[in-house]
Amino acid sequence: MDKRVQFRSAWLPWLLIAPQMAVIGLFFFWPAAQALYQSLTQQDAFGTSSEFVGWLNFERLWEDASYLASFKTTAVFSLLVATLGLSVSLGLAVLANRVVRGALVYKTLLIWPYAVAPVAAGVLWLFMFNSPMGVVSFGLRALGLPWDHLLNADHAMALVVMAAVWKQISYNFLFFLAGLQSIPTSLIEAAAIDGAGPVRRFWTIVFPLLSPTTFFLLVINVVYAFFDTFAIIDAVTHGGPGKDTAILVYKVYYDGFKAMDLGGSAAQSVVLMAIVIALTVVQFRFIEKKVQY
Amino acid sequence: MAGQARSRQNTVTPLPYQGPILTALSAVLHDSFGEVRHLFFSGVIMFLKPSRRLALASLISLSTLGLPAHAQTEIQWWHSMGGALGEWVNDLAKDFNASQKDVRIVPVFKGSYDESMTAAIAAYRAGNAPHILQVFEVGTATMMASKGAIKPVGEVMKEAGVTFNQDAYVPAVAGYYTAPNGQMLSFPFNSSTPVFHYNKDAFKAAGLDPEKPPTTWPEVALAAAKLKTSGHKCPFTTSWISWTQLESFSAWHNTEFATKGNGMRGIDARLSFNTPLHVRHIENLANMAKNGLFVYKGRGNAADATFVSGECAMATGSSALYGNVTRNGKFGYGIGTLPYYPDVPGAPQNTVIGGASLWVMSGKKAAEYKGVGQFFAYLSQPDVAAASHQRTGYLPVTKASFELTDKAGFYKKNPGTDVSVTQMIRKTTDKSRGVRLGNFVQIRTIIDEELEGVWSGKKAPKEALDTAIQRGNEQLERFQKANKG
Numbered sequence: 001m002d003k004r005v006q007f008r009s010a011w012l013p014w015l016l017i018a019p020q021m022a023v024i025g026l027f028f029f030w031p032a033a034q035a036l037y038q039s040l041t042q043q044d045a046f047g048t049s050s051e052f053v054g055w056l057n058f059e060r061l062w063e064d065a066s067y068l069a070s071f072k073t074t075a076v077f078s079l080l081v082a083t084l085g086l087s088v089s090l091g092l093a094v095l096a097n098r099v100v101r102g103a104l105v106y107k108t109l110l111i112w113p114y115a116v117a118p119v120a121a122g123v124l125w126l127f128m129f130n131s132p133m134g135v136v137s138f139g140l141r142a143l144g145l146p147w148d149h150l151l152n153a154d155h156a157m158a159l160v161v162m163a164a165v166w167k168q169i170s171y172n173f174l175f176f177l178a179g180l181q182s183i184p185t186s187l188i189e190a191a192a193i194d195g196a197g198p199v200r201r202f203w204t205i206v207f208p209l210l211s212p213t214t215f216f217l218l219v220i221n222v223v224y225a226f227f228d229t230f231a232i233i234d235a236v237t238h239g240g241p242g243k244d245t246a247i248l249v250y251k252v253y254y255d256g257f258k259a260m261d262l263g264g265s266a267a268q269s270v271v272l273m274a275i276v277i278a279l280t281v282v283q284f285r286f287i288e289k290k291v292q293y
Numbered sequence: 294m295a296g297q298a299r300s301r302q303n304t305v306t307p308l309p310y311q312g313p314i315l316t317a318l319s320a321v322l323h324d325s326f327g328e329v330r331h332l333f334f335s336g337v338i339m340f341l342k343p344s345r346r347l348a349l350a351s352l353i354s355l356s357t358l359g360l361p362a363h364a365q366t367e368i369q370w371w372h373s374m375g376g377a378l379g380e381w382v383n384d385l386a387k388d389f390n391a392s393q394k395d396v397r398i399v400p401v402f403k404g405s406y407d408e409s410m411t412a413a414i415a416a417y418r419a420g421n422a423p424h425i426l427q428v429f430e431v432g433t434a435t436m437m438a439s440k441g442a443i444k445p446v447g448e449v450m451k452e453a454g455v456t457f458n459q460d461a462y463v464p465a466v467a468g469y470y471t472a473p474n475g476q477m478l479s480f481p482f483n484s485s486t487p488v489f490h491y492n493k494d495a496f497k498a499a500g501l502d503p504e505k506p507p508t509t510w511p512e513v514a515l516a517a518a519k520l521k522t523s524g525h526k527c528p529f530t531t532s533w534i535s536w537t538q539l540e541s542f543s544a545w546h547n548t549e550f551a552t553k554g555n556g557m558r559g560i561d562a563r564l565s566f567n568t569p570l571h572v573r574h575i576e577n578l579a580n581m582a583k584n585g586l587f588v589y590k591g592r593g594n595a596a597d598a599t600f601v602s603g604e605c606a607m608a609t610g611s612s613a614l615y616g617n618v619t620r621n622g623k624f625g626y627g628i629g630t631l632p633y634y635p636d637v638p639g640a641p642q643n644t645v646i647g648g649a650s651l652w653v654m655s656g657k658k659a660a661e662y663k664g665v666g667q668f669f670a671y672l673s674q675p676d677v678a679a680a681s682h683q684r685t686g687y688l689p690v691t692k693a694s695f696e697l698t699d700k701a702g703f704y705k706k707n708p709g710t711d712v713s714v715t716q717m718i719r720k721t722t723d724k725s726r727g728v729r730l731g732n733f734v735q736i737r738t739i740i741d742e743e744l745e746g747v748w749s750g751k752k753a754p755k756e757a758l759d760t761a762i763q764r765g766n767e768q769l770e771r772f773q774k775a776n777k778g
Binding site for chain 2 (some may be wrong): 033258
């Protein structure tokens with residue numbers, strides 16, 4: 001079945017996508033091209049001198065053991081954020097979809113966190129886990145579980161993951177809910193008549209039919225974990241303890257905006273861009289095959 | 294909303310290609326639109342020739358701001374003073390503006406020190422930098438190396454025709470901001486030095502003499518042990534680990550933190566804080582951490598709040614914490630000198646400077662520089678400088694303001710406030726004059742990272758210091774290479 005619309009005119013399709021292309025060009029391609037250019041230069045802080053240095057910025061990265069170590073940190077962080085973010089919001093969407101009374105209240109409350117800026121989200125979680133005054137850390141201490149994200153790497157990672165997931169749940173929730181609502185009720189009813197219980201109905205009908213949404217959200221969440229989380233890390237842990245929560249994009253931010261090393265920062269963002277492009281390609285080539293549209 | 298969504302059941306399937314747009318849009322919406330517009334224009338301007346930048350930038354600022362109503366010269370002053378210190382800065386500007394008619398100082402809070410520096414750099418690249426920028430001491434080497442971007446304060450004062458005598462400034466402070474050729478490069482606005490803060494009420498509760506703060510590290514450990522026995526959860530903490538426990542610690546013991554007089558004599562300096570004395574001190578702190586006597590409260594000045602709230606009983610931190618504690622602390626507050634090891638010959642020497650100075654950015658009009666010069670002359674007036682010193686706990690800027698404060702009996706009435714002054718106003722040695730290194734922001738972060746390994750028990754003190762030196766020296770080598778010409 002071919003769903004494509006055929007345009008007779010040669011220029012109309014171009015005109016129709018022009019506004020979108022303009023936005024993408026301005027906010028994506030142009031900055032990306034700038035990053036590529038800057039990654040090959042070395043500048044002083046005020047940009048009064050700029051020198052072309054070739055691959056020097058990249059060579060420095062490969063010599064930096066802590067940079068290589070942050071790949072592992074990033075992998076752990078992104079995996080946790082994407083899987084937890086997707087599973088929790090899918091669960092919430094399924095539950096919210098079944099609610100009859102007061103559904104609007106639940107949905108509004110669940111969508112709310114999306115309006116919170118990443119830094120605010122980070123600070124919010126930091127407050128809750130701040131020892132010894134934070135609500136949660138106080139409770140944990142009472143349970144005999146002293147919380148110390150300043151020096152305990154696992155606690156620090158758990159905290160930034162929670163903040164990052166919480167921030168993204170709303171977005172995922174919204175799409176999952178829309179996806180759930182577009183599943184024809186007749187299919188589910190038919191299965192119910194055939195004697196399938198709620199769990200079976202979910203795994204054999206709902207989940208497969210949601211796969212386009214899930215796949216789309218997987219891509220978005222990986223991109224989110226890779227790019228949009230530096231503000232949370234900066235607010236909560238500054239990449240610490242040591243470098244245990246310093247994911248790649250946090251170093252990009254730190255080197256560019258705190259250390260004023262624009263060339264090095266640009267080189268890192270080029271590496272990051274390459275990784276995300278590769279990941280997205282992999283996701284589209286291999287995971288999308290399992291998606292049923 | 295639920296009803297609507299249901300009625301359009303079959304049309305809301307999300308399509309993959311909406312993703313990037315949504316993220317881009319949300320990114321735009323998260324920032325205020327003004328910021329985005331500003332970023333956009335800054336971006337455009339960055340790629341113009343410098344000669345055209347100014348024209349376009351002024352066009353944009355004219356179009357967005359409108360023409361100024363008065364013929365007053367307006368001076369933009371970007372600073373990082375929040376809370377009680379922010380009020381101080383605003384009062385200074387208000388009083389100066391009221392004292393004359395030609396110049397109007399407009400203080401703008403631009404976030405933390407590193408944030409305001411980043412903002413100023415972006416603004417400079419866009420051709421609309423502020424006239425005055427407050428830069429923390431670790432940014433000093435970067436500012437000094439950016440010769441084209443700044444205008445030396447000595448030059449500004451001379452051209453403004455105001456009385457300016459470099460010798461009037463406190464040497465230990467002004468010396469840090471003076472170029473090797475003797476010219477003062479930035480205005481020593483708010484300088485602090487690390488001191489020892491303690492909670493007299495906690496001391497009393499632990500059976501310690503509240504009028505006798507510990508002066509040596511062994512005494513600190515003993516006091517901490519007593520505090521802990523009395524039930525205190527956080528006997529001792531510190532802010533700015535590198536500044537208090539390594540930089541000032543080195544100067545205080547007349548030992549080098551880095552070679553070449555801690556970088557004051559040249560940019561080919563290398564770090565040297567892994568001597569047996571340094572290792573001994575970090576080992577001592579690590580032991581205290583293990584026994585719950587020293588509690589790590591995070592990087593930067595995060596620990597300050599824990600002292601002000603009363604959670605921690607003793608803290609090494611900036612002398613400028615004074616204003617905050619006297620305003621918000623609900624306990625008897627004492628200040629002591631920074632602890633030292635009594636068996637080290639030459640200790641205690643003097644501590645090193647912290648805080649920030651005011652830099653004048655290049656490319657402004659002569660009338661505006663004149664206004665800046667007048668403002669700095671105003672800040673240097675003995676009564677103004679003395680009032681600032683007494684209000685904030687920052688060091689006195691000029692010798693006259695110190696004498697004025699002393700004569701007024703301020704130090705007698707407020708015991709402890711003279712500690713920072715006596716720690717700083719001493720004969721300095723080559724090893725204690727101050728620490729001025731390139732890429733210092735990164736070096737301090739490296740030290741934070743490595744020492745966190747020590748506090749959590751993952752790394753041995755010697756190993757951590759060695760690694761910090763090795764990683765820090767890479768930063769110094771890079772700075773040297775980038776600024777050789």
